[in-house]
Amino acid sequence: MKIIDAHTHLPGWSFGSRPRPIRELRRAFEDEGLAGAWLFTTDGLLGEPARNNDILAEAVAEHRDFFAPFCTVNPLDGTDAAIRELDRCKSKLGMRGLKLHPWVQAFSMMHPAVEPVLAHAGNLGFPVIFHDGTPPYTSSLQIAALAEKAPQTTIILGHAGLDDLYEDAILACRRHPNIYLCLCSTSGGYSEQIIRHCPVERLLFGSDGGFMPNLIKLAIAKLHETDAPASVLRKIFYDNPQRLLPLPA
Numbered sequence: 001m002k003i004i005d006a007h008t009h010l011p012g013w014s015f016g017s018r019p020r021p022i023r024e025l026r027r028a029f030e031d032e033g034l035a036g037a038w039l040f041t042t043d044g045l046l047g048e049p050a051r052n053n054d055i056l057a058e059a060v061a062e063h064r065d066f067f068a069p070f071c072t073v074n075p076l077d078g079t080d081a082a083i084r085e086l087d088r089c090k091s092k093l094g095m096r097g098l099k100l101h102p103w104v105q106a107f108s109m110m111h112p113a114v115e116p117v118l119a120h121a122g123n124l125g126f127p128v129i130f131h132d133g134t135p136p137y138t139s140s141l142q143i144a145a146l147a148e149k150a151p152q153t154t155i156i157l158g159h160a161g162l163d164d165l166y167e168d169a170i171l172a173c174r175r176h177p178n179i180y181l182c183l184c185s186t187s188g189g190y191s192e193q194i195i196r197h198c199p200v201e202r203l204l205f206g207s208d209g210g211f212m213p214n215l216i217k218l219a220i221a222k223l224h225e226t227d228a229p230a231s232v233l234r235k236i237f238y239d240n241p242q243r244l245l246p247l248p249a
């Protein structure tokens with residue numbers, strides 16, 4: 001079964017990772033079972049988003065057939081600056097989506113810059129993936145409240161609520177047609193609940209791969225251990241991410 005991972009990070013100097021050559025990272029991802037990966041910055045979530053967007057774009061330049069790079073911006077820099085950076089990431093760097101991490105980037109979903117940033121990302125055709133599941137800044141329903149205000153933007157809850165908020169994530173997904181859930185670090189039993197209760201077309205697979213070895217392999221095994229039939233897993237692993245952001249087959 002072909003697998004695209006919708007939640008991976010370019011290893012950097014933070015969160016216990018270490019920089020690795022992109023060729024080596026790709027080989028490791030392929031060895032763990034991937035046909036492609038959406039790749040986010042790690043260091044850029046802690047600061048200097050523009051510089052780290054450049055680093056990510058340069059890293060994947062020769063590997064666009066495998067990696068779909070996602071930029072980041074910080075709404076705390078203000079609406080104009082964030083939107084300027086989004087435009088630059090689309091036109092100059094060829095980024096394909098936006099990653100936001102309200103917890104680590106330390107902004108509230110109610111900050112006035114968040115809504116225009118989400119709307120603008122939607123105009124650019126960027127899906128927006130959020131870290132979610134860790135209150136206070138990243139509860140699934142806080143993000144859902146903004147998803148309602150940017151109905152043309154695809155919003156992905158990057159951890160499907162984690163263990164504490166997976167029920168909120170299910171509610172958000174059922175209520176808002178533009179919300180997708182990424183099963184990343186979500187427990188196996190809760191993943192089963194999510195698969196059972198959400199539209200399967202809006203579920204994605206993710207692993208947080210890049211932080212340490214074998215995360216991808218373990219995350220794949222976890223989903224295979226659920227009671228979801230192969231036809232459903234095929235959508236989660238491949239058809240859905242490929243529909244949202246096509247990578248060369």
Ligand SMILES: [Zn+2]
Pocket residue numbers: 007009208
């Ligand atoms: Zn992550």
